[in-house]
Amino acid sequence: MTGLSRALAAAAALVLGGCSGWQSALDPHGTDAARLASLIWFIVAVCAIVWILVVAALVPVLLRRRAPRPEPLAIDHAAERRMTAAVGLSIAATVVVVTVFTLASFVTTRGLGAAADDDLTVVVRGKQWWWEVEYPDPDPANVFQTANEIHVPVGRAVRLRLEGDDVIHSFWVPNLAGKQDMIPGRTNVLTIRAERPGVYRGQCAEFCGLQHAHMAFLVIAEEAPAFEVWRGRQRRPAATPLTADQETGRVLVETRQCGACHTIRGTAAAGTTGPDLTHVGSRRMIAAGLLDTTRGALAAWIADPQTLKPGNLMPLVPLDPEALRAVSAYMASLE
CATH class of the missing domain: 2.60.40.420 (Cupredoxins -  blue copper proteins)
Incomplete structure (x- = not known):
């Protein structure tokens, strides 16, 4: 990627990715994304060339002074032929550009998503x-x-x-x-x-x-080695509570509504409505990106999920401060 394209990709990332700055189709890190980015840059380059050519043809026409015609209603056959040729050439160029875009898109997308049996x-x-x-x-x-x-x-x-x-x-x-x-x-x-x-x-x-x-x-x-380590950990049941707070939190999760909606493998919690919480403490974020996974964020989410994310399916479960502290301690320990 050239310096200019990197600069444009960075600027586009800030626009397309919001505050994150790294969610951008113009900064590919995957095989298919690279093909799509190349197609995007190709289309942008062709459109830029077309725009430059149109402006280059338009400016002289706008700046040129027309001599008054001796007969205002007379037809200038030479000018008519030039205009006809210009319109015909523009139509032909449009057909060529659209055809090239269609073929380029077909060739690019045909190779996307190729899969093998060992994937x-x-x-x-x-x-x-x-x-x-x-x-x-x-x-x-x-x-x-x-x-x-x-x-x-x-x-x-x-x-x-x-x-x-x-x-x-x-x-x-x-x-x-x-x-x-x-x-x-x-x-x-x-x-x-x-x-x-x-x-x-x-x-x-x-x-x-x-x-x-x-x-x-x-x-x-x-x-690959790090992925296999992660996958091995995810297959294990939930971690055993190590403190009194965590044990109290486990009991509360199993006996309150939490266990009816969420699964925590290795415990009595076996609900299927909400996310599996067996290793929720190891995840980088909760509530689909709304909050980073910290004990404080877990406590805030458990205390009032409807204020943080109105309309979600998690109901408000009344907990006193001690119970909330215990449940959040247990959730944070599930790594």
């Missing part, structure tokens, strides 16, 4: 308003779920099976791939391949309700 498969379900992420395995004991966070190995194609659970969502991680809709009752497939380690922000790109803007996720690309 890693991850199931992603869009919900209002969070992302359920499941890692299938032939052995049911090795299947696990997480939320709003997708870990992938660097340099390996990952086949994402995208499903909509309630309304139409759209999965988009611009640094790695293009958009793909998630439609209830239908499974779409998108293949991503991260070429270097990093944390890439994704976003729902289809208006899906009140909290659509607060429906982000992270794709964390790691070297």
Whole structure:
């Protein structure tokens, strides 16, 4: 990438990525994203050339003085022929440009999403308003779920099976791939391949309700050994409480409404409505990108989720200060 294109990509990242500064289709870190970025730059370059040519042809015409005609109603056949030729040439050039754009788009998109039998498969379900992420395995004991966070190995194609659970969502991680809709009752497939380690922000790109803007996720690309370590940890049951506060929090989670909506493997909590919380303390963020994962943020979310994210499906569970402290301590320990 040239210095100019890097500068333009950085400027576009600030616009497209908001405060994050690194969510941009013009800063590709994946194979498919690089192809799409090349297509974007090609289209921008051709459009810039067309604009320059149009302005170059228009300026002399605007600045030229016309001599008054001796007969105002007389037809200037030479001028008519020139105008006809100019219009015909413009139409032909438009057809050529549109045809070239169509062919370039076809060639670029035809190669996207190529998958092989040994690709890693991850199931992603869009919900209002969070992302359920499941890692299938032939052995049911090795299947696990997480939320709003997708870990992938660097340099390996990952086949994402995208499903909509309630309304139409759209999965988009611009640094790695293009958009793909998630439609209830239908499974779409998108293949991503991260070429270097990093944390890439994704976003729902289809208006899906009140909290659509607060429906982000992270794709964390790691070297293969680090990914396998992470996957091994995720397959384990929840950590055993180590303090009195954590033990009290575990009991409260199992006996209050929490356990009816959330799963914490290795405990009596086995709900399926909300995210799997078995390793929630190891995630970088909660509430689909609304808050960083800290004990304080967990306590704030548990205390009043409707104020922080109005309309989400998590109800307000009344807890006194001591109970809230215990539950937040237990949640933070689940790493």
